[in-house]
Amino acid sequence: MQKILIISDTHNYLDERLMPHVEWCDQIWHAGDWGNESISDTLEAIKPIEGVYGNIDGATLRQIYPKINHFMCEDLVIGMTHIAGAPSKYKPDALECFSIQKPDIFVCGHSHILQVKRDINRNGMLFINPGAAGLHGFHTVQTAIRLKIDGKRIFDVEIVEMTKPNKL
Numbered sequence: 001m002q003k004i005l006i007i008s009d010t011h012n013y014l015d016e017r018l019m020p021h022v023e024w025c026d027q028i029w030h031a032g033d034w035g036n037e038s039i040s041d042t043l044e045a046i047k048p049i050e051g052v053y054g055n056i057d058g059a060t061l062r063q064i065y066p067k068i069n070h071f072m073c074e075d076l077v078i079g080m081t082h083i084a085g086a087p088s089k090y091k092p093d094a095l096e097c098f099s100i101q102k103p104d105i106f107v108c109g110h111s112h113i114l115q116v117k118r119d120i121n122r123n124g125m126l127f128i129n130p131g132a133a134g135l136h137g138f139h140t141v142q143t144a145i146r147l148k149i150d151g152k153r154i155f156d157v158e159i160v161e162m163t164k165p166n167k168l
Contacts, residue, residue, distance in 0.1 A: 008109030
């Protein structure tokens, strides 16, 4: 069994309120827009990471992480890219991800909109956008996702919500 923390759109900000969730998990999945490599370095020093780069990420992060990532977790294929759209209208990077290998779980970021749902048009693939864990953007609540995977079973899916501090 693996405990997973899924985050995206940190935009140069690693909220200390995420740290208990980082300690809880076995793996971190980051769906891009890290902002800088220090966030990657900090998290990687604590837990294994799977990730992709996002549209704001510079050359160093683009050397560390791919645009599209496929990997296994337990008995499931995971697909990930940053800009993906949503099940009703996927963007080109998502379609490219699906053409390379069909994922059981598909993770993306970019929109800052939390979404977890099954895509019935893609054999029930679990679509996950964890929203935005950083401060930059229109979102009023910072979010992340926790879940567990055992074999092919996905369970204990939880939303992590952190009230975004008011600007002073």
